[in-house]
Amino acid sequence: MLSLNAMNVLQPIGRIFLAFLATVGRLSMFTGSALSHCVRPPFYPRIIGRQMVEIGFFSLPVVGLTAIFAGMVLALQSYTGFARFSAEGAIANVVVLSITRELGPVLAGLMVAGRVGAAMAAEIGTMRVTEQIDALTTLSTNPMKYLVAPRLIAGLTMMPILVFIADIIGVFGGYVVGVYKLGFNAANYLQRTYDFLEAEDVISGLVKASVFGFIITLMGCYHGYHSKGGAQGVGTATTYAVVSASILILSSDYILTELFFAK
Amino acid sequence: MSDARPKIRLRNLHKSFGDKVVLNGVDLDVGVGESVVVIGGSGTGKSVMIKCILALLPVSGGSIQVDGEEVVGIGSKDRERINRKFGMLFQGSALFDSLPVWENVAFGLLAEKRVSRSEARDVAVGKLAQVGLTPEVGDLSPAELSGGMQKRVALARAIAADPEIIFFDEPTTGLDPIMADVINDLIVKITREMGATALSITHDLASARKIAHRIAMLYEGKIIWVGPTADIDDSGNPYVDQFIHGRAVGPIKMAIRA
Ligand SMILES: Nc1ncnc2c1ncn2[C@@H]1O[C@H](COP(=O)(O)OP(=O)(O)O)[C@@H](O)[C@H]1O
Ligand SMILES: [Mg+2]
Numbered sequence: 332m333l334s335l336n337a338m339n340v341l342q343p344i345g346r347i348f349l350a351f352l353a354t355v356g357r358l359s360m361f362t363g364s365a366l367s368h369c370v371r372p373p374f375y376p377r378i379i380g381r382q383m384v385e386i387g388f389f390s391l392p393v394v395g396l397t398a399i400f401a402g403m404v405l406a407l408q409s410y411t412g413f414a415r416f417s418a419e420g421a422i423a424n425v426v427v428l429s430i431t432r433e434l435g436p437v438l439a440g441l442m443v444a445g446r447v448g449a450a451m452a453a454e455i456g457t458m459r460v461t462e463q464i465d466a467l468t469t470l471s472t473n474p475m476k477y478l479v480a481p482r483l484i485a486g487l488t489m490m491p492i493l494v495f496i497a498d499i500i501g502v503f504g505g506y507v508v509g510v511y512k513l514g515f516n517a518a519n520y521l522q523r524t525y526d527f528l529e530a531e532d533v534i535s536g537l538v539k540a541s542v543f544g545f546i547i548t549l550m551g552c553y554h555g556y557h558s559k560g561g562a563q564g565v566g567t568a569t570t571y572a573v574v575s576a577s578i579l580i581l582s583s584d585y586i587l588t589e590l591f592f593a594k
Numbered sequence: 595m596s597d598a599r600p601k602i603r604l605r606n607l608h609k610s611f612g613d614k615v616v617l618n619g620v621d622l623d624v625g626v627g628e629s630v631v632v633i634g635g636s637g638t639g640k641s642v643m644i645k646c647i648l649a650l651l652p653v654s655g656g657s658i659q660v661d662g663e664e665v666v667g668i669g670s671k672d673r674e675r676i677n678r679k680f681g682m683l684f685q686g687s688a689l690f691d692s693l694p695v696w697e698n699v700a701f702g703l704l705a706e707k708r709v710s711r712s713e714a715r716d717v718a719v720g721k722l723a724q725v726g727l728t729p730e731v732g733d734l735s736p737a738e739l740s741g742g743m744q745k746r747v748a749l750a751r752a753i754a755a756d757p758e759i760i761f762f763d764e765p766t767t768g769l770d771p772i773m774a775d776v777i778n779d780l781i782v783k784i785t786r787e788m789g790a791t792a793l794s795i796t797h798d799l800a801s802a803r804k805i806a807h808r809i810a811m812l813y814e815g816k817i818i819w820v821g822p823t824a825d826i827d828d829s830g831n832p833y834v835d836q837f838i839h840g841r842a843v844g845p846i847k848m849a850i851r852a
Contacts, residue, residue, distance in 0.1 A: 462688040465650045469682045470702035470751075471674065 361553050368473065368480040375481050382485035386447050386544070387493055393446060394439045398497040401434050402426055402504025410513055422513070423523035426505030431528070431536045435498045436490075437584055440543035443490065444576040448551040451482060452572035455555025456565035464556070479552045483545060490544025491537040498536065535591040542587060543580050550576040599662045601626045601759055601791040602647065607656035609642055616642050618815025619656070624759075629785060629792040631806035631823075633799065633837065635846070638812050640795035641685065644761050647793075648680060649673055660759075678706075681757030681790075685764045687748040689736035695747050696722070696732030702755045721750040724787075725780055742773035746780070753784055760785060762794035766801045778804040799838055802826075811837065813846065 409425045455478055458464050467474045502524060509515045551572045558568035600623040609617040616639040624630045634640050645651040647658055649665070658665050665676050689698050697704070699721050700714035709717060719729045725746040736744055745765065752760055765781060766774035778801050785792045785805075796802050802809055803823055810820035811834050819831045826838060836844030 458690075461686050462684045463690055465645070465648075466682070466684055466688040466690070468650060469648055469677060469680060470705055470755075471678065472701070472705045 357557070358553060361556070362549060364475055365479045365483055365549070365552065368476040369484055371476075373476065375477060378477065378481040379484050382482050383489050385450075386443065386485050386548075387489035390439075390443050390446055390493055391496065393442045394493055394497050395500050397438045397442050398430070398435060398501035399504035401438055402430055402501035402506075403508045405429055405434070405501075406505040406508040406513065419513075420523065422509055422515075423505070423520045424527045426509070427502050427524045427528050428532055430501035430505070431498050431532045433536070433584075433588075435494050435501055436536045436539040436543055437580065439490070439494045439497045439540065440547065440580045440584075441577055443493070443544070444547045444550075444573055444580065447486075448547040448572045448576045449569045451548060451551030452555040452558070452569045453565055455479075455552055456558035456568040459556060459558050460561055460565060474556075479556065482548045482552055486544035486548030487541050488544075490540040490547075494537060494540035495533075498533065531591070535587075538591075539584060539587050542583060546579045546583065547576045550579065598626055600624055600659075601628070601661060602793060603657075603659040603662075604643075604647070605657040605659075607643070607646060607658065608654040609639070609646055609651065610654045615815055617646070617654075620812070620815070620817055622810055622817055622820070624791055624793050627789055627791055629782075629794070629805055629807045630810060631802040631808075632793070632795045632810045632812050632817075633797060633802055634795075634812035635797060635837070635848070639815060640812055641763055643812070644682070644763055644793065644795060648677065648682060648761070678755065679758045681752035681755065681760040683745075683748050683752045683760070683762045683765055685767060687736075687741075687744040689744055689748055689751070691736050693736075694732065695734050695736060695739070698736060698747060699732070699750045699754050701751065706755070708755075717754065718750070721754050722747070724753070724784065725750045726776075742769050742776070745769065745773075745777055749777070749780060749784070753788065753790075756788065757790060759791045759793065762792065762796075762805075764796050764798070765794065766796065766798045771800075774798065774801060775804075781805050 405426050406422055409422050410419060413419050413421055413425070455464075458478070464474045464478070467477055506517075506520055506524070509520045510517045554568040554572040554575070555565075558564045602622075602624040604620050604622040607617050607620040608615075620643060622630070622632070632640055632643065642651060646653045647660075653666055656666070660676055660679065663676070665673070668676070689695075690701065693701070696715055696718040699718035700709075703709050703714050703717060704711065715732070718732055722729065722731055727743070727746055727750070731739070731743070731747070736747065739747065749765075762781060765777050769777060781792070781794070782805055784790075792805070794802075794805060803826070806823045808820060809823055809826050810817045811831075812818070813833055819829055819834045821829060826834065829835065832845050835841075836846050
């Protein structure tokens with residue numbers, strides 16, 4: 332009786348564990364295959380270009396808005412905290428470091444995951460359930476090369492550019508609040524922004540951005556590519572793409588931060 | 595046809611998904627220039643059979659020969675070469691909705707870099723004409739077309755690279771009877787003009803009678819009957835009889851799960 336109970340408990344755990352391993356294996360193979368197609372011809376410059384515009388240009392409004400409010404709220408909040416030990420002067424540094432090292436890439440990553448990752452999963456998922464991916468294969472075109480590789484390349488390259496712009500907008504948001512609301516001297520604020528900023532701060536943020544771009548497009552493509560079962564399956568794929576990308580962004584963010592921290 | 599080696603030869607073809615057996619030893623020959631139609635109920639594995647031949651799905655066992663060459667387990671270079679012999683009309687047309695009609699039609703040619711973009715356009719216009727569509731249609735997006743028009747475009751795309759073998763997956767499903775007949779006529783005309791071999795699957799018997807030289811019936815993962823189209827009405831096979839007369843009562847058990 333006891334052993335039967337133990338079986339009942341262990342069975343689902345084993346099943347979940349096996350399903351997890353299968354997913355990890357499938358994802359690894361997908362990633363390896365996708366990466367190898369990124370570096371082997373033929374390339375599809377038109378599609379890469381279109382995806383770059385989609386990720387880099389059309390995400391600008393959302394990412395810009397997110398960045399400016401993040402910068403503004405950061406200035407305001409740090410003032411509240413720092414005023415308590417008369418360190419208001421450090422606000423400019425706090426804003427620029429937080430934005431470039433952390434909030435720029437993470438917030439942009441989460442916004443792009445919601446916008447681009449979801450759209451990719453929906454588009455590729457629809458192509459899967461309507462047999463368009465099969466059609467590609469029958470027309471001498473490798474779907475990994477034609478659909479997945481261009482998106483990964485666009486994600487890897489455009490996210491750093493997008494985040495660089497977001498950094499500038501975010502710092503500007505902090506500046507606006509610092510100067511117009513908190514009454515800092517404009518030249519002074521900018522001076523402090525530059526003085527303590529190091530190249531590594533910006534670069535580490537841009538490296539993160541690139542990794543996040545990869546994660547977002549990989550999750551969008553992977554879940555779209557493996558969607559099944561009609562419209563409902565595509566919906567599920569879209570949800571998974573956004574949720575898994577968001578979780579991976581936040582967890583890899585910690586790992587990356589620690590790597591840069593060690594230096 | 596009996597002396598020449600068949601264009602496609604399936605032997606003991608097996609395909610399972612997990613523990614669900616779909617194809618359980620399919621044997622089928624399609625001769626050079628012949629049009630064979632496989633009939634069978636929904637979910638019996640007709641599409642799966644074609645997708646195994648095209649290597650869109652890995653087979654679980656058995657042999658597939660194309661022009662006498664074994665193609666199960668061949669490398670990707672050989673697979674590309676073999677797949678160039680094939681054209682496929684998908685059940686739902688499967689047109690790329692991000693591309694205009696003409697680029698859909700010329701997609702394979704452009705992918706193989708056989709032609710420049712402007713030449714590809716001319717070829718596409720020619721193929722569209724073959725399926726009875728005007729050049730202006732080439733600039734529309736697939737979403738702007740009716741189902742029948744989409745089928746025609748998909749047909750034009752399937753024949754664009756002049757394949758030796760064309761697969762038709764339920765070419766008339768979802769069309770009104772008149773449009774279905776138009777598509778049937780096109781299939782007959784085009785395969786005859788091109789001298790192509792055709793393997794079609796359908797559960798539309800009127801369509802099968804019109805386009806087939808021979809008809810085969812797939813049931814429970816096996817080909818249970820095959821014969822000339824003229825013999826379909828007196829096949830002497832109770833399963834075939836039930837199917838062609840659309841009777842609810844008979845030896846065929848309806849699967850509840852797809
Ligand atoms: N990729 C797949 N994964 C799992 N099961 C599948 C897959 N493709 C088809 N099947 C199953 O195989 C069976 C045959 O499907 P199909 O060949 O599409 O039938 P039809 O004869 O109507 O074309 C169905 O039960 C379907 O659920
Ligand atoms: Mg089918």
